[in-house]
Amino acid sequence: MAETVRNPLFARLYARVSERESAEQVEHRRETLAGLRGRVIEIGAGNGRNFGFYPADVSEVVAVEPEPYLRDRAGEAAARAPLSIDVVDAVAGALPFQDASFDAAVACLVLCTVPDQPAALAELRRVLRPDGELRFLEHVHAERQPLRAVQSFADASRLWPRLAGGCHAARDTLRAIEDAGFAVAGVRRFDFSPGPPLPALPHILGRATLGVRGSGGHPR
């Protein structure tokens, strides 16, 4: 059965809150997208918060968003954006695009939510050109206690995923990116929470290529 994503309450809340996000978060978005060029796919684009920050060298963005309310908001944001953005109804685990058809891919606060990280990352690998790159901005499982244990409990109890539209607080997304065969070419890890007392920290921001593994050192 085809995967559907319907989170009407969360979607409305996310759209409202993200429109008032901090200058720091806006800066993270800019940093994530800086230097991109060519044809770009963004998965789980939400209400299109990234659309205003794509550099001029990006010729086209294909923005995948399965949640209907957020997809409509993304369509509105695309109409205001200074570049061509096509908003598409699809899920990250089954991208309706040809192999090697994108120069770059963007995963921004979405690998916490997709139901199957390996499937989503495999799809990103498939649609990227061999010299393409993945840019990511994601919150991940903390190393320090007691936050780490709280995040594990929040996920295991299903409390956090239910509240936050399927989000998981305790995923090791950097490892998942590497396990999918990407070579992490640079990453920084920092504490940032979109608003206390959310368990969505720390964050990782970086880039990965389809090349040889281990070409860039990074902190764990």
Ligand SMILES: C[S@@+](CC[C@H](N)C(=O)[O-])C[C@H]1O[C@@H](n2cnc3c(N)ncnc32)[C@H](O)[C@@H]1O
């Ligand atoms: C926390 S929001 C982030 C939205 C946006 N990327 C941003 O940076 O503001 C997570 C997004 O992932 C989307 N999503 C959920 N399941 C998905 C899936 N299987 N494939 C792609 N996107 C999905 C949600 O609808 C939502 O838009």
